Amino acid sequence: MTRRLIAGFVLALLPVASEVVTPAASNGTACSSLAALTIPTITIRSATATPAGPFTPPGISNAITLPAFCRVEATGRPTTDSEIKFEVWIPPADAWNGKLEGVGNGGYSGAIGYAAMALGLRRGYAVVSTDTGHAGDDMKFGQAHPEKIVDWAYRSVHVMTEAAKLIVRDAQGRFADKAYFVGCSSGGHQAMSEAQRYPEDYDGIVAGDPAHNRIRQTFAFLYSWVAMHTADGKPIVPMNKLQLLTKSVVDACDALDGLKDGVIDDPRRCHFDPAKLACPATGAGQATGSAQAPRDEATCLTAPQVDAVRKMYDGLKNPRTGEPIFTGWPRGSEGFGDNPIQSWRQYVVDPPEPMRVGFFRYFLFHDPNWDYRTIDYDRDLAYAEQKLPFMSAVEKDLTPFRKHGGKLVMYTGWADPVVPPQDTVAYYDAAVKVNGGLEKTREFYRLFMAPGMGHCSGGPGPNQFDALTALEQWVEKGVAPEKLLASHSTNGKIDRTRPLCMYPQVARYKGTGSADEAANFSCVTEAPSTPVRRSNTGGAPSKP
Numbered sequence: 001m002t003r004r005l006i007a008g009f010v011l012a013l014l015p016v017a018s019e020v021v022t023p024a025a026s027n028g029t030a031c032s033s034l035a036a037l038t039i040p041t042i043t044i045r046s047a048t049a050t051p052a053g054p055f056t057p058p059g060i061s062n063a064i065t066l067p068a069f070c071r072v073e074a075t076g077r078p079t080t081d082s083e084i085k086f087e088v089w090i091p092p093a094d095a096w097n098g099k100l101e102g103v104g105n106g107g108y109s110g111a112i113g114y115a116a117m118a119l120g121l122r123r124g125y126a127v128v129s130t131d132t133g134h135a136g137d138d139m140k141f142g143q144a145h146p147e148k149i150v151d152w153a154y155r156s157v158h159v160m161t162e163a164a165k166l167i168v169r170d171a172q173g174r175f176a177d178k179a180y181f182v183g184c185s186s187g188g189h190q191a192m193s194e195a196q197r198y199p200e201d202y203d204g205i206v207a208g209d210p211a212h213n214r215i216r217q218t219f220a221f222l223y224s225w226v227a228m229h230t231a232d233g234k235p236i237v238p239m240n241k242l243q244l245l246t247k248s249v250v251d252a253c254d255a256l257d258g259l260k261d262g263v264i265d266d267p268r269r270c271h272f273d274p275a276k277l278a279c280p281a282t283g284a285g286q287a288t289g290s291a292q293a294p295r296d297e298a299t300c301l302t303a304p305q306v307d308a309v310r311k312m313y314d315g316l317k318n319p320r321t322g323e324p325i326f327t328g329w330p331r332g333s334e335g336f337g338d339n340p341i342q343s344w345r346q347y348v349v350d351p352p353e354p355m356r357v358g359f360f361r362y363f364l365f366h367d368p369n370w371d372y373r374t375i376d377y378d379r380d381l382a383y384a385e386q387k388l389p390f391m392s393a394v395e396k397d398l399t400p401f402r403k404h405g406g407k408l409v410m411y412t413g414w415a416d417p418v419v420p421p422q423d424t425v426a427y428y429d430a431a432v433k434v435n436g437g438l439e440k441t442r443e444f445y446r447l448f449m450a451p452g453m454g455h456c457s458g459g460p461g462p463n464q465f466d467a468l469t470a471l472e473q474w475v476e477k478g479v480a481p482e483k484l485l486a487s488h489s490t491n492g493k494i495d496r497t498r499p500l501c502m503y504p505q506v507a508r509y510k511g512t513g514s515a516d517e518a519a520n521f522s523c524v525t526e527a528p529s530t531p532v533r534r535s536n537t538g539g540a541p542s543k544p
């Protein structure tokens, strides 16, 4: 269908009447000649046959070892203010698997995803990635450049995709048989945007930990930062107490899923109250300090710390109506890892100002001096959603993508400290309703939850899996994935495997054999009677 869609476009672009299109490798255009290819609004800056061996991409300090490929650098200018850089890497005909893979970005990116391109190229794909139309992770690029915001929000991926299809076709003498998009975080946002806005672009899409509820997520980042900092901008909860929280939460809620394995299967069932860790007031017999002042010790939380953590769990509510604006962060995501991104540090605690405050300053209010303390979560959210609706990708009716024959695999970590999984699940639940119920939706769109996985990877739960291969089986052979086989490694050695089940199924231990082996688990739909307890105890938290 993709082929049909753009066939007319291509014929108009490539008036080479004598060119016979056959699958034979020899009919492709030599790499260096691709520079002469003409595509409206696209400038091909270079086309270079690159031999196998070490290759150092721009802006990357270490060389990566790659098979031989044709490297095409190009710029798309769908508007006069656009400057969308992208690269297409094309394997030689005998190494090509006949497919195109678009790879997603992270954060506000502004960098071509070379590492992801390398992975795809090694597997035989022609790969494409864009800098999304600007350089760097800073959001100042949007100031006075509304078209660049659109490029970032959704247009750049579509532009690179259409162009890459034509470039690959010219290089190989035929179109790619299938096109796939794979992304996580902002890449997951891009994945959802493609499924919703450009349903013909891809045959299969992997959307990981998708940050596609972008506007509300950005408001929640601001709210969380304010909740977790003092009036003069100092972090309220230090890292060691984030780790204390995760440990206490896991102690309290690990067994709720029936297996004490250091992983909380579904943190929505966990209602651990951080007040359980409150420092005791100093009692009689203390040599120093006021009789009432609680001690701030490593093993307990002060009252302001308890309050801040509760706000992180509870999420952002509309101050006027009380309605939820965005979910809180899951219990178990506070601080399980040393890597700042695998805790609340990178996006909430560590930044000197609210993360993505640039959204308000440069995208929304056009005021570089906008003071985040003036935010009105009711008024400003309504304004943002009216002014910049294209910043999010939350359309739930995926009928055009389904009709195209597209398949969508979504996954997320239940311990994601950056993009709250509750929001991802809420989107899926809502999409299921709009797309005809669970069975109908599963015919083209499946969600896989990864208990104990952090943001796109990491965490105590199994977090390495091959969603793309599962998706290809679905698209190309009609074998829909029932589960994804995931593994967890410590120091490079696999120490646990487990199935990631198709939501809302969960992996249940069969009762015999190692709890670290996937074969000893089955994916089951939990009985409706399974209690979702609303107690605050959930177990015995460690006492200070």
Ligand SMILES: [Ca+2]
Pocket (backbone or CB within 6 Å): 253, 254, 255, 256, 257, 258, 259, 260, 261, 262, 263, 264, 265
């Ligand atoms: Ca468990």
